[in-house]
Structures are given as C-alpha cells and as structure tokens.
Amino acid sequence: MIDLRSDTVTKPTEAMRAVMAAAEVGDDVYGEDPTVNALQARTAGMLGMEAAIFTASGTQSNLMALLSHCQRGDEYIAGQNAHIYQFEGGGAAVLGGLQPQPVPLTLSGEIDLDALAGLIKPDDPHFARTKALCIESTYYGAVLSLDYLSRVRSFCDEHKLVLHLDGARVFNAAVALGVPISEITQYVDSVAFCLSKGLGAPMGSMLCGTRGFIDSSLRWRKMLGGAMRQVGIPAAAGLYALDHNVERLADDHVNAIRLAEGLSSIPALIDKQRVNTNILFLEIDDHKTARLRTHFAADGITISGQRLVTHLDIGAADIDVVIASAQRFYESERVA
Numbered sequence: 001m002i003d004l005r006s007d008t009v010t011k012p013t014e015a016m017r018a019v020m021a022a023a024e025v026g027d028d029v030y031g032e033d034p035t036v037n038a039l040q041a042r043t044a045g046m047l048g049m050e051a052a053i054f055t056a057s058g059t060q061s062n063l064m065a066l067l068s069h070c071q072r073g074d075e076y077i078a079g080q081n082a083h084i085y086q087f088e089g090g091g092a093a094v095l096g097g098l099q100p101q102p103v104p105l106t107l108s109g110e111i112d113l114d115a116l117a118g119l120i121k122p123d124d125p126h127f128a129r130t131k132a133l134c135i136e137s138t139y140y141g142a143v144l145s146l147d148y149l150s151r152v153r154s155f156c157d158e159h160k161l162v163l164h165l166d167g168a169r170v171f172n173a174a175v176a177l178g179v180p181i182s183e184i185t186q187y188v189d190s191v192a193f194c195l196s197k198g199l200g201a202p203m204g205s206m207l208c209g210t211r212g213f214i215d216s217s218l219r220w221r222k223m224l225g226g227a228m229r230q231v232g233i234p235a236a237a238g239l240y241a242l243d244h245n246v247e248r249l250a251d252d253h254v255n256a257i258r259l260a261e262g263l264s265s266i267p268a269l270i271d272k273q274r275v276n277t278n279i280l281f282l283e284i285d286d287h288k289t290a291r292l293r294t295h296f297a298a299d300g301i302t303i304s305g306q307r308l309v310t311h312l313d314i315g316a317a318d319i320d321v322v323i324a325s326a327q328r329f330y331e332s333e334r335v336a
C-alpha cells in the first residue's frame with residue numbers, strides 16, 4: 001500500500017518504539033514526568049520561546065492557545081480555510097465564548113493586511129473585542145515567508161493583537177526556508193505544532209509561548225481533559241522525532257517535488273509551482289478525481305480527496321509507482 005492521504009498515517013519505527021519502551025516516566029499532573037519535562041524544555045529551547053507544553057493534539061493546542069489569549073466576548077481573526085477556524089469543531093466558540101472573524105486567504109496562506117485593518121473592531125460595546133490573529137504555516141503545503149511574518153508582527157504590534165501561529169507543519173516550513181525553526185517563531189506570541197504529522201510520532205503536539213501563557217494553558221488543558229499521567233512514553237517519541245526526523249523532512253519535500261514533476265507531464269493535473277513542501281493537490285474536477293482515485297486504489301495507492309502527501313513511510317520508489325500509475329490513467333482516459 002502507498003498511503004498518500006496524510007503524513008499522519010506514519011507508524012513509529014522500531015527505533016522510536018525502543019525509546020518509548022525505555023522512557024523514564026512519572027506522574028505528569030504532578031509535573032514529575034522527566035521525559036515530558038525534557039521534551040518541553042527541548043521544544044522551548046529549539047523554538048526560542050520561554051516555555052512549552054505537551055498536549056494530546058494540534059486541535060487541543062490551538063484551543064488552549066485561544067482560551068489563554070482571549071476572554072469570553074473576545075474575537076479572533078483567522079483564515080476562512082484555516083484549520084483553526086474550519087476544522088476544529090468550532091471549539092473556541094463552543095467552549096470559550098469567542099467569536100471567530102474569518103477572512104479570505106491567498107493560496108499561499110497570506111491575509112491581506114490592508115483589508116484586515118478594516119476588520120478590527122473599534123472599542124465600542126456594539127462589537128466584540130478583537131484580540132488575536134491566527135496564521136497558519138504551512139498552509140495546505142504553502143510556506144509563509146519570513147518577510148510576511150515580519151509584516152504580520154508589526155501589524156499586530158500596531159493594532160495590539162496577539163499573534164498565534166498554527167504551525168501544525170511549521171517544521172516543514174523551516175526546512176523549506178532553510179532556516180532554524182526559531183527564525184520563524186521569533187515573530188509570534190504562541191505557536192502550536194504537531195509531533196504526529198511529518199515528524200512521525202504516534203501522537204501529540206506542543207504549544208509554546210511565554211511562561212505566563214503556558215501556565216494559563218496548563219489550567220485549560222486540565223479543564224479540557226488533557227492532563228495525563230505517565231505520558232513520558234509518547235513524549236519520548238516526540239523527543240526522538242525532534243532529534244531524528246526534522247532534517248529528513250527535506251526528503252519528503254524532494255519526493256513531493258519529484259512527484260509533481262512526474263505528474264506535470266500529464267496536462268492540467270497539478271500546478272507544480274504550488275508544491276514547496278510535502279503536499280500537492282490535483283487540479284482536476286471531482287468526477288475525474290473520483291475516477292483517478294478508483295484507478296489508484298487498484299494499484300494500491302490511496303489519496304484523500306484531491307490531496308497527495310509525502311511522508312516518512314513513502315520512498316522514492318513509491319513515487320515512481322504513483323507517477324507510472326497516473327500515466328496509465330491518463331492513457332486510458334485519452335482512449336476512452
């Protein structure tokens with residue numbers, strides 16, 4: 001099976017399982033799990049943030065961030081196709097009494113800052129209080145540039161907004177830009193990233209920010225049911241991932257770009273300019289996509305919707321199989 005649905009489908013390697021089995025653990029609710037403490041310290045150091053907290057998922061991290069930054073009746077601004085607005089069950093509204101203000105994003109995940117200035121509510125009882133701006137990188141595989149991040153930072157300073165980065169795949173962004181992760185995170189007040197995606201851990205996510213913000217997030221994590229006990233076992237996988245699986249994200253990018261090159265010989269299938277990290281999208285209609293999915297399935301290839309994602313469990317040989325399968329599909333469609 002060649003599973004291109006997501007980078008969440010990776011299974012822990014033998015080496016990762018070995019460090020999990022050997023992990024020193026304690027009760028993390030007492031702050032006594034040495035492996036969790038090491039992961040949190042390591043993460044904060046790497047990202048150049050004061051503190052970090054281990055959470056169950058990216059969704060939990062994002063929700064804790066919004067609940068910590070905002071009060072009931074506050075508003076957060078996020079892209080209308082951003083994960084934090086679209087794919088997290090409306091958690092911030094349901095559990096926090098926070099109003100989302102969705103805004104259009106470009107294909108590269110940028111919010112137009114001039115348009116945004118007009119959406120910030122005046123200090124008047126008619127309006128919710130605009131408090132936070134959420135950005136996402138990578139966004140559907142696209143990387144926010146350092147220049148854009150710096151402009152967003154200035155914008156937030158000018159308008160007194162806190163800036164949260166949903167960086168589920170921010171390590172892919174850092175590797176694509178060729179910079180240490182701290183070059184990206186220096187611009188934001190808080191950042192969430194997933195250990196369970198390209199980094200290859202079986203579960204978990206990290207949320208980082210100031211000491212005060214993380215203290216507040218710890219309280220929210222408890223309320224959300226996310227305070228767990230001997231979680232040094234999954235945290236060991238997270239440490240292993242930070243040590244061994246960051247630089248290798250470049251392999252996933254090379255594979256995705258090679259896949260894009262191969263598929264671009266088929267007219268109008270994909271836009272290879274858009275592929276910078278590990279995700280690519282088919283640009284064909286739903287009917288054709290459905291036919292291609294059926295064709296791929298017969299060749300043992302699985303994709304999700306129009307999305308193909310490379311990851312730890314996909315090698316260069318798999319990419320060749322996918323390209324060859326797509327070419328056969330194209331031939332059969334031409335004959336039909």
Ligand SMILES: *Cc1c(COP(=O)(O)O)cnc(C)c1O
Pocket residue numbers: 056057058059060062083084136138166167168169194196205
């Ligand atoms: C996957 C993802 C999340 C949520 O992570 P989960 O661990 O699946 O809850 C948040 N934001 C983005 C951009 C993601 O891709």
